[in-house]
Amino acid sequence: MKTNKDKDFNYWIEKGKEMVAERRQRIARAKKWKFDTVATHGLYDLNQALRWNNGSIMEPTYLTPAQAYLNSAEMEVALSYQMPNWCYSRIANPSSFFLEEASALLETYGSDIQGTCLATASGISAIRTATDPFLVKDGNFPNPNIVSSAKVYGGTFQQFRVRRHIEQGIEIRWVKEPEDLEEWASKIDKNTRFVYGEFPSNPSVAIFDISEVAKLAHESGIPLIVDSTCASPALTRPLTLGADIVIHSASKVISGSGTSIIGLLISKMNITSKIGTDEMKEDFATWAKFWPFRDNGPALHSMAAILTLNDMRTLRMRIEQMSNSTFALARYLEKHPKIDRVHYPGLESYPAYSLAKKYMKLVDSGKNMFGFMLSVEIKEDTPDSSTNTRKFYDALQLAWRAADLGRVKTVATLNAISTHQQQGEEGRALAAVKPNTCRIACGVEHVDDIIDDIEQALRKV
Numbered sequence: 479m480k481t482n483k484d485k486d487f488n489y490w491i492e493k494g495k496e497m498v499a500e501r502r503q504r505i506a507r508a509k510k511w512k513f514d515t516v517a518t519h520g521l522y523d524l525n526q527a528l529r530w531n532n533g534s535i536m537e538p539t540y541l542t543p544a545q546a547y548l549n550s551a552e553m554e555v556a557l558s559y560q561m562p563n564w565c566y567s568r569i570a571n572p573s574s575f576f577l578e579e580a581s582a583l584l585e586t587y588g589s590d591i592q593g594t595c596l597a598t599a600s601g602i603s604a605i606r607t608a609t610d611p612f613l614v615k616d617g618n619f620p621n622p623n624i625v626s627s628a629k630v631y632g633g634t635f636q637q638f639r640v641r642r643h644i645e646q647g648i649e650i651r652w653v654k655e656p657e658d659l660e661e662w663a664s665k666i667d668k669n670t671r672f673v674y675g676e677f678p679s680n681p682s683v684a685i686f687d688i689s690e691v692a693k694l695a696h697e698s699g700i701p702l703i704v705d706s707t708c709a710s711p712a713l714t715r716p717l718t719l720g721a722d723i724v725i726h727s728a729s730k731v732i733s734g735s736g737t738s739i740i741g742l743l744i745s746k747m748n749i750t751s752k753i754g755t756d757e758m759k760e761d762f763a764t765w766a767k768f769w770p771f772r773d774n775g776p777a778l779h780s781m782a783a784i785l786t787l788n789d790m791r792t793l794r795m796r797i798e799q800m801s802n803s804t805f806a807l808a809r810y811l812e813k814h815p816k817i818d819r820v821h822y823p824g825l826e827s828y829p830a831y832s833l834a835k836k837y838m839k840l841v842d843s844g845k846n847m848f849g850f851m852l853s854v855e856i857k858e859d860t861p862d863s864s865t866n867t868r869k870f871y872d873a874l875q876l877a878w879r880a881a882d883l884g885r886v887k888t889v890a891t892l893n894a895i896s897t898h899q900q901q902g903e904e905g906r907a908l909a910a911v912k913p914n915t916c917r918i919a920c921g922v923e924h925v926d927d928i929i930d931d932i933e934q935a936l937r938k939v
């Protein structure tokens with residue numbers, strides 16, 4: 479029997495190896511499960527409960543900043559990342575660990591791909607953490623540029639345009655029509671550091687061919703980063719289609735009951751990049767956690783991690799109900815005389831309908847489903863008017879007027895005056911956000927009540 483005195487450096491190194499092997503076994507077991515089982519259990523099992531958590535059937539939430547170690551040898555091994563540990567809540571905590579493991583499994587579900595995940599304080603910090611490492615100084619590629627879909631969330635547009643371009647001088651090459659592969663191809667050159675797109679985009683609901691854009695990026699030796707917030711792994715899993723890194727604003731549908739702001743960054747092993755070290759490319763999310771994330775500090779609270787994990791267990795079921803309701807609403811609105819246009823990937827009038835059918839399927843059912851978000855353009859007398867749109871919007875009684883989406887409660891948003899206000903008229907034109915654009919994200923209420931509310935509001939126009 480080893481006494482504490484015998485637990486030296488080598489003892490902890492061996493212990494670390496055992497822990498890694500045991501974790502691999504739990505991953506292999508979870509890889510055989512269906513999506514809902516992975517979402518419900520992740521890597522938390524009886525052994526974890528009995529050994530570390532007083533037998534609790536739910537994952538731990540420790541309100542504590544730091545982990546204690548038995549002796550200096552354990553501390554040295556742990557803090558040089560040679561054994562799994564969480565050490566300090568700015569780097570990790572036991573709750574974020576289980577959230578990260580489950581997220582990586584869901585995002586790579588249905589494939590042999592091994593993913594790793596880093597949970598962050600917000601979706602916008604996940605984007606920053608995912609993109610920063612590709613924008614460092616590199617003499618071989620002196621004038622960095624980013625090729626990004628212009629149809630992205632307003633906060634992402636501003637992060638790229640203001641923080642990257644205006645403040646740091648990095649060129650942003652906007653792809654105006656993300657369905658057009660030639661446009662992506664024409665913008666990538668030897669100084670492009672990464673390619674970025676949203677699937678589907680918020681709020682214009684545009685999509686792009688993930689596999690083809692990934693091929694274009696890889697031909698130039700650079701990664702494709704996809705914000706998959708509005709699809710979620712219950713519909714589309716970009717890593718399995720060729721993307722290198724996926725980010726989520728898990729503040730949205732992943733934590734649908736709306737208790738937290740949280741981001742996820744999930745990467746697959748051995749990403750493509752001409753920038754950075756081999757260690758960075760081999761396991762990007764883990765590398766980001768141990769190095770830049772630790773230094774920059776956008777950590778999440780353990781409470782946010784556990785609340786998100788709890789909601790994630792029912793993700794597929796919510797996506798199914800929300801998608802069915804949104805589709806019914808889209809069909810209803812498409813025929814309505816006061817509506818100019820409906821953007822929803824499930825409609826045959828949708829420009830990339832066949833691509834949507836290829837990429838958007840409810841996991842484990844094979845059925846096409848197209849998500850919880852649509853946008854409409856309300857009929858106005860002139861293109862720059864929003865009079866009718868505001869009358870409709872102000873008359874909503876069940877749907878909340880808020881800058882939010884993916885919630886269990888239906889939310890409607892006028893994006894030109896909210897999420898996309900700061901980017902100005904020119905930026906909004908690029909992102910296809912019009913004064914009469916209204917985004918509607920269906921919740922899990924009964925669809926009849928959602929449509930009744932929209933109908934009574936349209937009668938006020």
Ligand SMILES: Cc1ncc(COP(=O)(O)O)c(C=O)c1O
Nearest residue numbers: 600601602631680707727729740
């Ligand atoms: C598509 C998309 N990506 C990223 C973000 C930013 O996420 P967060 O608000 O969690 O920082 C949002 C927020 O609305 C979003 O809709």
